[in-house]
Amino acid sequence: MKSLNCVVAFVFLAGAFALGQRTSASTSDTAALEQKIRDLEDRIITLEGQVRTMKSQAAPPAAAPPPSAPIVASPSQAAEGPTAPPAENLAAAPVSLGGAGGSAAKALNPDISMIGDFISVAGGNSVRPSPSFEMHESELGIQAIIDPYARGDVFLTFGEQGVGLEEGYITFTALPASFVAKVGKMRSAFGKVNTMHNHTLPWVDRPLVTQNLVGGEDGIDDAGVSIERIIPFPKGIFLSATGQVFRGDSGEGDELVFQSHSKSDLSTVAHLRAYKDLSESTNLDLGLSYARGHNELGSDFITSLYGVDATLRWKPLRRAIYHSFVARSEFIWSQRQQNPFEQRAFGLYASGEYQLKRRWFLGGRYDWSDRAREANLTDKGGSVIVTYWPSEFSQIRGQYRFTDYAGDHKANELLMQVLFSMGAHGAHPF
Amino acid sequence: MTKLVARFGFVFALLLAVTLACPGTAFAKKLNVVTATTDLAALAQEVGGEKINVNSIAKGYQDPHFVEAKPSFLLQLRQADLLVVVGLQLEIGWLPPLITQSGNPRIQVGANGYFDASQFAEILEIPSGAITRAMGDVHPLGNPHYWLDPENGRRVAKGIVAKLGEMDAEDAAYFQQRYQDFARRLSEAEKNWDAQMKPFRGRKVVTYHNSLPNFAKQFGLEVVGFVEPRPGIPPTPSHTLDVINMMKRDGVKVIMVEPYFDRKTPDAIARETGGTVVEYLPSVGGVKDVNTYFQLFDYDIALLTKAFQ
Numbered sequence: 113m114k115s116l117n118c119v120v121a122f123v124f125l126a127g128a129f130a131l132g133q134r135t136s137a138s139t140s141d142t143a144a145l146e147q148k149i150r151d152l153e154d155r156i157i158t159l160e161g162q163v164r165t166m167k168s169q170a171a172p173p174a175a176a177p178p179p180s181a182p183i184v185a186s187p188s189q190a191a192e193g194p195t196a197p198p199a200e201n202l203a204a205a206p207v208s209l210g211g212a213g214g215s216a217a218k219a220l221n222p223d224i225s226m227i228g229d230f231i232s233v234a235g236g237n238s239v240r241p242s243p244s245f246e247m248h249e250s251e252l253g254i255q256a257i258i259d260p261y262a263r264g265d266v267f268l269t270f271g272e273q274g275v276g277l278e279e280g281y282i283t284f285t286a287l288p289a290s291f292v293a294k295v296g297k298m299r300s301a302f303g304k305v306n307t308m309h310n311h312t313l314p315w316v317d318r319p320l321v322t323q324n325l326v327g328g329e330d331g332i333d334d335a336g337v338s339i340e341r342i343i344p345f346p347k348g349i350f351l352s353a354t355g356q357v358f359r360g361d362s363g364e365g366d367e368l369v370f371q372s373h374s375k376s377d378l379s380t381v382a383h384l385r386a387y388k389d390l391s392e393s394t395n396l397d398l399g400l401s402y403a404r405g406h407n408e409l410g411s412d413f414i415t416s417l418y419g420v421d422a423t424l425r426w427k428p429l430r431r432a433i434y435h436s437f438v439a440r441s442e443f444i445w446s447q448r449q450q451n452p453f454e455q456r457a458f459g460l461y462a463s464g465e466y467q468l469k470r471r472w473f474l475g476g477r478y479d480w481s482d483r484a485r486e487a488n489l490t491d492k493g494g495s496v497i498v499t500y501w502p503s504e505f506s507q508i509r510g511q512y513r514f515t516d517y518a519g520d521h522k523a524n525e526l527l528m529q530v531l532f533s534m535g536a537h538g539a540h541p542f
Numbered sequence: 543m544t545k546l547v548a549r550f551g552f553v554f555a556l557l558l559a560v561t562l563a564c565p566g567t568a569f570a571k572k573l574n575v576v577t578a579t580t581d582l583a584a585l586a587q588e589v590g591g592e593k594i595n596v597n598s599i600a601k602g603y604q605d606p607h608f609v610e611a612k613p614s615f616l617l618q619l620r621q622a623d624l625l626v627v628v629g630l631q632l633e634i635g636w637l638p639p640l641i642t643q644s645g646n647p648r649i650q651v652g653a654n655g656y657f658d659a660s661q662f663a664e665i666l667e668i669p670s671g672a673i674t675r676a677m678g679d680v681h682p683l684g685n686p687h688y689w690l691d692p693e694n695g696r697r698v699a700k701g702i703v704a705k706l707g708e709m710d711a712e713d714a715a716y717f718q719q720r721y722q723d724f725a726r727r728l729s730e731a732e733k734n735w736d737a738q739m740k741p742f743r744g745r746k747v748v749t750y751h752n753s754l755p756n757f758a759k760q761f762g763l764e765v766v767g768f769v770e771p772r773p774g775i776p777p778t779p780s781h782t783l784d785v786i787n788m789m790k791r792d793g794v795k796v797i798m799v800e801p802y803f804d805r806k807t808p809d810a811i812a813r814e815t816g817g818t819v820v821e822y823l824p825s826v827g828g829v830k831d832v833n834t835y836f837q838l839f840d841y842d843i844a845l846l847t848k849a850f851q
Contacts, residue, residue: 161661
């Protein structure tokens with residue numbers, strides 16, 4: 113960069129000198145010189161921009177091969193095979209997997225982030241006790257653009273003991289006909305809460321219906337394949353459909369939803385989403401979900417889940433950082449084959465969150481859910497939540513939770529959570 | 543198993559049928575350009591004329607750091623031939639998931655239709671040395687509010703012209719001619735703006751957010767403080783007091799605030815110091831009558847010269 117500055121200085125000096133020489137220089141000469149200096153300045157700024165891009169770009173610089181590079185493959189090259197065309201972009205960037213050296217290697221490091229989630233609980237709960245203090249989860253995110261055709265996202269969750277792979281998938285972004293495909297382990301597209309990481313929830317915990325019917329904290333989170341596509345629809349309505357196939361294992365212990373007993377015990381998830389902007393600041397988001405898999409009783413025992421979700425959001429654009437409101441509800445029906453009778457359970461939550469000031473949020477949630485294995489038992493509850501954001505990178509949250517478990521077990525608890533984020537954590541989908 | 547495969551196959555077939563039923567890529571003659579902000583849209587419109595369709599994702603009165611990644615934007619992005627972004631991580635909180643979800647290979651990062659305007663502009667305040675979040679929401683690649691310098695506007699337009707010409711070679715001459723015309727009109731306007739601001743060169747101002755270094759450099763203003771204690775951190779009482787004392791001491795009379803920030807603190811500071819709050823426009827489209835890149839500077843300079851008098 114220093115040398116560039118020298119060039120600028122030289123150009124200016126030379127220009128000034130030239131001007132001084134010709135005291136009687138006509139104005140048109142001066143204008144031409146000014147134009148020339150300006151052009152040179154532009155070129156230097158463009159060069160600086162290129163240097164900046166090269167330094168900062170996490171992705172392989174596949175954008176624009178230098179004009180001098182042979183863009184059109186020679187006939188002999190083209191004859192080699194149909195795989196040749198996209199390769200010339202890659203050839204411009206000498207990237208070797210795991211092998212680049214020096215600062216170039218550093219520039220291509222993925223975005224690494226860590227989100228800490230500390231939870232403290234006061235009060236008694238005889239049905240589902242929680243520890244007084246817990247470093248509930250530390251989520252390590254590793255994200256990068258892999259090549260011009262795909263990006264990768266891996267989220268490892270460290271509990272106080274043990275590590276889990278919350279998600280780890282590749283997303284193919286350059287498929288024909290606007291398909292977007294994911295391969296790996298991922299939170300399935302069943303409803304809204306199931307897709308969200310803990311740190312993006314507006315509550316400390318997850319709703320009762322998630323715990324009773326949809327696999328608890330991890331939800332339907334499994335290895336498999338997902339395809340998604342936006343479906344063109346008139347009147348400014350956004351419609352997208354997702355189809356997913358998984359191995360068939362989700363949840364553990366009492367919260368288990370799906371278990372595969374043989375290779376053919378796959379589970380499937382389908383989701384249809386409709387979204388519309390009602391106005392500049394208000395929008396409505398609706399979803400239909402379906403999931404089907406085998407439960408722990410064997411390959412012949414099927415659990416089917418049906419879901420409906422609705423979200424209403426309000427955020428005035430001129431005051432977007434100060435005020436907002438989100439109301440959300442999900443209804444979920446579970447149909448579980450077991451002995452002696454099939455169990456049909458229903459559950460829901462309804463929640464709202466209002467942003468009072470730039471840093472303060474006030475929310476509430478109502479819970480109502482049958483239990484999947486004994487649908488005649490129903491748990492109910494309610495919460496009030498206050499969240500404070502010191503900055504975009506940390507949150508402090510308090511939640512008062514009342515739960516009336518089936519069998520007259522009541523619990524009053526106060527939950528406290530501190531969330532903190534380090535590093536470059538990629539934004540989550542809306 | 544076969545049943546399951548059949549079921550999945552059905553879903554897939556349905557998606558495929560929908561795809562084929564709707565001719566998605568019916569090639570229109572006009573290039574579809576989507577920009578992150580209205581300023582880039584205005585610049586693209588200047589050079590693209592009627593040969594392109596331009597849409598901006600963010601509105602002019604919206605904080606470009608905090609745009610919601612609404613799915614309705616995907617409807618624009620999936621049709622886009624060219625996506626023009628401000629870059630320097632300004633859009634990091636909302637644009638990447640939109641690009642991924644768009645299912646549009648043309649505008650993926652690094653693809654031919656992904657255009658980072660920052661590489662053509664003069665960027666100020668590139669941090670050297672270690673940076674941490676203790677400094678607030680700093681932009682490690684430099685200050686992204688570079689479009690408020692008309693020279694940068696011209697440079698970005700020049701970059702866009704080259705890109706448009708490359709994507710639509712037939713109309714390259716048309717774009718080039720429009721650029722020449724734009725550059726000429728801009729340098730005339732610049733002379734006018736410079737003349738208006740000349741009496742006030744060297745004046746000190748306080749701004750809410752650090753979004754004016756390029757503007758200040760171009761028009762000879764000196765930004766001596768910010769209402770925010772650190773970028774992205776809301777005002778605190780102690781910092782506000784510091785600002786008030788500094789303004790009294792140095793005789794600073796003008797506080798420049800973007801329309802999307804709360805006026806409470808700036809108004810309080812103005813009352814204490816006898817200064818004026820100038821609610822300037824950071825972007826085209828921030829108010830009804832400012833619809834071009836020229837009108838943006840006309841509007842801001844008119845406000846400023848009035849406040850300085």
